[in-house]
Amino acid sequence: MPIAVLFSALLVLFAPWVVAGQRLAGKRLSGQDVARQSVAMDSSGTATVSLKAFDLATLQPIPAQFLLREQKTGRQTRRLSTTAELEIKLLFAVTDSLLLLVSAPGYQPRRESHWVDTLTSLNNQYSFWIFLAPDIQKKAPIAEVAEARFDNLKAGETIRLDRVYFDQSSYVLRSESYPQLDQLVAALKKNRNLKIEIAGHTDNVGNVRLNQYLSENRARVIANYLRSKGVASSRLVPKGYGPSRPLTDNDTEENRAQNRRVEFRVLEVPNE
Incomplete structure (x- = not known):
């Protein structure tokens, strides 16, 4: 059989499959589509x-x-x-x-x-x-509860800032974070010699170097906010740890969310 005739026969044989593939590549599959096309694709x-x-x-x-x-x-x-x-x-x-x-x-x-x-x-x-993030305006009493955690602080104590929010994969501080940070400002002004470390942490997803950079900048942003409210720079030590200090395994999304956090650790307490 001549080569040209054989080639033409193959084109005729496989043409329906080529057309079907082109159609499938151009649309999203729905439930019935999947049932009909799962064998062919x-x-x-x-x-x-x-x-x-x-x-x-x-x-x-x-x-x-x-x-x-x-x-x-x-x-x-x-x-x-x-x-x-x-x-x-x-x-x-x-x-x-x-x-x-x-x-x-x-x-x-x-x-x-x-x-x-x-x-x-x-x-x-x-x-x-x-x-x-919960709508802070609709849950205003929650911010008042957090104030008690900032009283009677002891050296070495670590407290998670659980109502401080950033845009995803960003160190842009969201406005709903302000109430809890303002409570921390009040505690620092009440205890004038209190010195704290502000620590940023990430999960282990993505580039380690970028996670380290992100955690450092999130800590700096919070320190800058506290400074803008009148807390002296000498009392604030921003530090990023990236994924190096997880609270739990990074094996589920819930656990990774626990590891993505910002917290502060009390370094010095006056008259202790």
Whole structure:
């Protein structure tokens, strides 16, 4: 058989598969699509995205609304999680950047951007856990409770600043952090010779050097805030530890959230 005739026959034979692959690459798969196309499409060409919202203060999962926008197509999807089903799962067939807007009653809305790669991700599985900060205005009494922890401080004592918030992977201090920091300012002004170390910590995800840099700058930002409120620089020692001092294993997202923290340690107490 002539080579040209053989080549033409092969094109006719494989053309339907080529067309099917091109169609699948251009759209996101829905539930029925997956059932029909799972046989024809290898799993390496898809990615599963899991979405879950948490209370940043308690680290407990909460129901939330997820608004997703796919950057390439401009397509938008709105999904709601419930107390019965707190995790949402979506299947994607196209590598894309996703813009997420997550909101829940009584919490500050949060916007995040994530990259989803359908070809090179680990097992093509992504888990995006979004932590929402409580609305401070609706929970004002909580800030007053924290004041008692700043009384009768002892040398060597370490206290976590559990209502201090930063933008994700950033050292931009969020305004809802001010009430607790103002309580710390009051305690430092009450004890004029008190000296503290402000320590920033991260989890072990990502580049170690960048995590170290992030922890150092978060500690400096808090020290700068305290200085702006009249606390002398000589009483503040900002220090970043990166991922080197975890409170627990970094094996789950809940544990990693525990390790991402800012705290202060009492270095000197007058008349002790």
